[in-house]
Structures are given as structure tokens and as C-alpha cells.
Amino acid sequence: MTKKNATIYDISKKLNVSVATVSRALNNHPRISQATKELVVKTAKEMNYKQNNLAKALKSGETKNVGIIVPFVNTNFFSSVIRGIEEELSPHGYHVIICQSHEDVQIEKKHLSTLLNAQVDGIFMSVSKTTLNTDHIQHILDTTNTPIIFFDRKKDIKGISTVTIDxxxxxxxxxxxxxxxxxxxxxxxxxxxxxxxxxxxxxxxxxxxxxxxxxxxxxxxxxxxxxxxxxxxxxxxxxxxxxxxxxxxxxxxxxxxxxxxxxxxxxxxxxxxxxxxxxxxxxxxxxxxxxxxxxxQTPVTMGKMAGQVFLEGVKENGSGVSTEKKVVLAPQxxxxxxxxxxxx
Missing domain, CATH: 3.40.50.2300 (Response regulator)
Known part of the structure; x- marks a missing residue:
């Protein structure tokens, strides 16, 4: 038999507290005492409770996932940029989903669609060499609030921040x-x-x-x-x-x-x-x-800067302001x- 994961209702019943109290304790709410938080967390672990990330994302409007699209990952440059992005975003609780376009704009389009369906919080992108028409990227800007950040290979599209070298x-x-x-x-x-x-x-x-x-x-x-x-x-x-x-x-x-x-x-x-x-x-x-x-091309620095641009955009969106940024790094x-x- 498969062991069934507990729900917050099961924890509530076992501890004889309200579902709201369990939920707040698991989310570290300031109104809940430290003793109650520790008891709820301990019981949740004992009962094999797994937080429903999808429900949490729907409630907060954030999945804490970002997408990265590169032509290939098997070059030092692109793998190092990915490393830089991950190192910058990981301390803030973000996870990365990596996609390869293989220099094919049709594959690039499919990955963009997949990432949007996964409701990622942002997309980092280095366009393929066959990306001559950018309507598929413009469509995302026109129909969603998902920020796109170009790095290295970019297209000049209003509303998209870029991080490149000179x-x-x-x-x-x-x-x-x-x-x-x-x-x-x-x-x-x-x-x-x-x-x-x-x-x-x-x-x-x-x-x-x-x-x-x-x-x-x-x-x-x-x-x-x-x-x-x-x-x-x-x-x-x-x-x-x-x-x-x-x-x-x-x-x-x-x-x-x-x-x-x-x-x-x-x-x-x-x-x-x-x-x-x-x-x-x-x-x-x-x-x-x-x-x-x-x-x-200082790829790790490029990745870190792209991550910083994204995080700054998250803060700005919270204040109702969004600024397009153009970061140009010096080559060595x-x-x-x-x-x-x-x-x-």
C-alpha cells in the first residue's frame, strides 16, 4: 500500500486546533506562538505532510520557478551564465528550469509556451540564431505579466531588459x-x-x-x-x-x-x-x-547581473513601477x- 500524505486537515484534527492555525504555523505567521509553530511543524513531519506548492503558488501569485532558454548547455559560456543566475536567485528561494533551443526558433517557441504554462515567475533567454521574427516574444509581452530578460544574444524589443558584454x-x-x-x-x-x-x-x-x-x-x-x-x-x-x-x-x-x-x-x-x-x-x-x-565574456558575472535585474524588477513591480534595464559589461x-x- 502507498503511504498517503497528510493534509493540514489531518494535522488540525490530531492537534485539535483550527485549520487556519495549522496553515499560519506552517507559513511562519507572526501571530502564532513559537511553541505552536514548533509543535505543528514536528507533527507535520511525523505525519508525512508535504506542502502543496501549486496551491501556495496560486495563493501568492508566485511559483518561485524561473525558466532559462539557451541554444545549448554543453558550452562553458552558457553553463556558466546559468550558474551565475542560479547562484544569484537561489538564496531568494528560486529554482531554475533549463531549456535548450538547439538554435531552432520552433523549439524556442515550444519552450516559451511550456514555461508559461508552468507559470514561471520570469524567463531568461539567449535567442537562437534562427530567431529572425520576434512575434512570439512580443506576444508574451502583450498578453502576460511574465518578465523576460535577454542575456548575450538579444533582440531590441521594448519592455525587455538585457544583460550583454560590449x-x-x-x-x-x-x-x-x-x-x-x-x-x-x-x-x-x-x-x-x-x-x-x-x-x-x-x-x-x-x-x-x-x-x-x-x-x-x-x-x-x-x-x-x-x-x-x-x-x-x-x-x-x-x-x-x-x-x-x-x-x-x-x-x-x-x-x-x-x-x-x-x-x-x-x-x-x-x-x-x-x-x-x-x-x-x-x-x-x-x-x-x-x-x-x-x-x-565574464559569463558568471553576466548570469549574476541578469539575476539582479530580475530581482530588482520583482521589487519594482510590487511598487507598481517597472523599468527596462540595459546592462553592458566590459570584455576582458x-x-x-x-x-x-x-x-x-
Whole structure:
């Protein structure tokens, strides 16, 4: 036989007190004496009482659950952002529900619907690269009170707060570093330009070349995916051209790794002949035989800031005020062997 969970009515009957007293004691009501609270809690445990979270949520209007939608969880960046959000919200009693869009807007839509049906208190979101139309997100703003917070990958939608890094500045400082090391024919692996983050990194690259009076060549901008294979294929494309670069700034660490592998296969020395710098500062970049320079996105900090923006919004909503926030974090560059020319 299955042991049946007790109800507050069962506890009330056993202790010969009112149902209201039991309920208030379990919810730590100030009008109930400490002795009564302790007795009710002790009896509840003995009787295998489990609080009905759904009923509690309906009464309070809060589930203490939030949703997080990311393209993938198996990268250090997104898992670290999730960690930051969780660390910020957990002390306030929140739990996270993690969803992966797999870069598919249709899956993204399904997850949003599921999270809304679960009545989450908020949604943290990094949009997929196939999210070109944002009507499904706008519909949530128009029909619900559920706050949405974009992090990293965002869309400019009024009413949604965002937490990002300055991708433009990240692209600029990465390119500037290569220029200051003496490289002059610098290629850029741009990533998917449907996403604003990659557009901004590309623009930072272009501005650095302009500021240092270096030529901007269309052939030196290669649209790649964020994978090792994409970096390998990009090198093959570049080395079929008449003029090969002496440095590569990649918007992805994984593509940068693929580039290094293909350059090694071709017996091209890094950084003596070709320098490489990536973006994201994935853990593998510093532990390789040839450590790869990279721009760090401070993902844990990004997650914590997103959590703070959410908590501030909860407080503001309680006072009848809601403010859209735009938080932009400064990128950090880590210079390693792959882009540091030996001093002559």
C-alpha cells in the first residue's frame, strides 16, 4: 500500500486546533506562538505532510520557478551564465528550469509556451540564431505579466531588459592587440551575422583596422559557424586565395581551435607566421600545448547581473513601477602564446 500524505486537515484534527492555525504555523505567521509553530511543524513531519506548492503558488501569485532558454548547455559560456543566475536567485528561494533551443526558433517557441504554462515567475533567454521574427516574444509581452530578460544574444524589443558584454569593444581590442603585435593582414571569422553579437564584433574589427590605417579586405571576412570544423574549413578557404593573412581574429574559440589545427597540419607556425585570437575564453584555450588568446565574456558575472535585474524588477513591480534595464559589461582580453610574437 502507498503511504498517503497528510493534509493540514489531518494535522488540525490530531492537534485539535483550527485549520487556519495549522496553515499560519506552517507559513511562519507572526501571530502564532513559537511553541505552536514548533509543535505543528514536528507533527507535520511525523505525519508525512508535504506542502502543496501549486496551491501556495496560486495563493501568492508566485511559483518561485524561473525558466532559462539557451541554444545549448554543453558550452562553458552558457553553463556558466546559468550558474551565475542560479547562484544569484537561489538564496531568494528560486529554482531554475533549463531549456535548450538547439538554435531552432520552433523549439524556442515550444519552450516559451511550456514555461508559461508552468507559470514561471520570469524567463531568461539567449535567442537562437534562427530567431529572425520576434512575434512570439512580443506576444508574451502583450498578453502576460511574465518578465523576460535577454542575456548575450538579444533582440531590441521594448519592455525587455538585457544583460550583454560590449561585443563591439571586444572585437576592437582583439584586433588592436594583433595590430600592436605587428600583424598587418588580419582576417576575421565573423560568425552568423543574423545575430547582433557577431555584427558588433565584426564592426569592432573594422573600426580597429580603420583607426590604424590598415586596409579592410572583403576576402578577409569569412562567415563561419562556431565549431572546430568551421575553423578548419575557413583556413582552407583562405589558403586558396592569392593573399593569405598573417593573423586571425575569430568570433568563436572553437573556430579558432579549428584554425590552429589546420595551420599546424599545413606546417604553418603560430604565432610566428600566423597569429590567432578567439572569443569567449573557453577553458580549453589556456590548457592547450599552444594556449589560445581570447576575449572573455565574464559569463558568471553576466548570469549574476541578469539575476539582479530580475530581482530588482520583482521589487519594482510590487511598487507598481517597472523599468527596462540595459546592462553592458566590459570584455576582458587574455593574451596567450597564439598571438604573442616573440620579441626580437
Amino acid at each position: 561585443d563591439y569593444q571586444g572585437g576592437y581590442i582583439a584586433t588592436e592587440h594583433l595590430i600592436k603585435e605587428g600583424y598587418k593582414n588580419i582576417c576575421h571569422f565573423s560568425g552568423d551575422l543574423n545575430l547582433e553579437i557577431y555584427q558588433n564584433r565584426l564592426n569592432g574589427y573594422k573600426q580597429a583596422l580603420l583607426d590604424y590605417n590598415l586596409p579592410l579586405k572583403d576576402d578577409n571576412i569569412i562567415t563561419t559557424g562556431s565549431s572546430i570544423d568551421a575553423g578548419i574549413e575557413a583556413i582552407k578557404t583562405l589558403w586558396n586565395q592569392k593573399s593569405v593573412p598573417d593573423a586571425i581574429f575569430s568570433s568563436s574559440d572553437f573556430a579558432a581551435l579549428g584554425a590552429c589545427q589546420e595551420l599546424k597540419k599545413r606546417k604553418i607556425k603560430v604565432p610566428e607566421q600566423v597569429a590567432v585570437i578567439g572569443f569567449s575564453n573557453e577553458p580549453f584555450t589556456q590548457f592547450m600545448e599552444l594556449p589560445i588568446s581570447s576575449v572573455d 582580453i587574455y593574451i596567450r602564446k597564439s598571438s604573442k610574437r616573440k620579441q626580437l
